[in-house]
Amino acid sequence: QVQLQESGPGLVKPSETLSLTCTVSGGSISSYYWSWIRQPPGQGLEWIGYVYFSGSTDYNPSVKSRVTISLDTSKKQYSLKLTAVTAADTAVYYCASFSGGYRNYFDYWGRGILVTVSP
Amino acid sequence: DIQMTQSPSTLSAYVGDGVTFTCRASQSISIWLAWFQQKPGRAPKLLIYDTSKLQSGVPSRFSGSGSGTEFTLTISSLQPDDFATYYCQQYNNSPFTFGGGTKVEIK
16 A cells, blocks of 8 residues: 655745655555646646656646656655746645556545745 | 546535536547545545546445546435545546546535
């Protein structure tokens, strides 16, 4: 049973970089695709991107120019960096995973972390 | 990007009612659709994947159907625990996209 836990600052200033970490437990880091998904307050869900064990990544074009997702296998963690943030990036950020192939549905989720972009 | 449209946006129903709501894709996604349930302050929970396969532990009153561009989620008899927001998600193409949600409220 994979368990995911987000961590990082809850407040980021406009134009700065949002940095979050997801710690993985209970599963093999090489068996899943590791994703970030966000949800602005009162709104729907937006997939941000993923990283795989091989190092391959895929990002949503909506944030592609500003986002990096990377994996630290030794720590069983992966991270999200989102540059040049604005108030529109205020959201609950979830880490989530999927198995790949045609099993690209998110079966494991963290609890989420609220990040507010404000001066 | 594939746009996912859910309807209705809000549904009011009584405990015991059967309800069905819809998710439409802007282009064919075959059967590569999942449904999630989300309660306030909680992460989404996977209910159904591959259009109609029930995730382990999900009650059998939930069922999904469809293919191509039109999909439905049915709850055969609403229970108090089912009042929540439901999202569909396509995973046929990147970027993976979600519908805007259907909120199920108590009548």
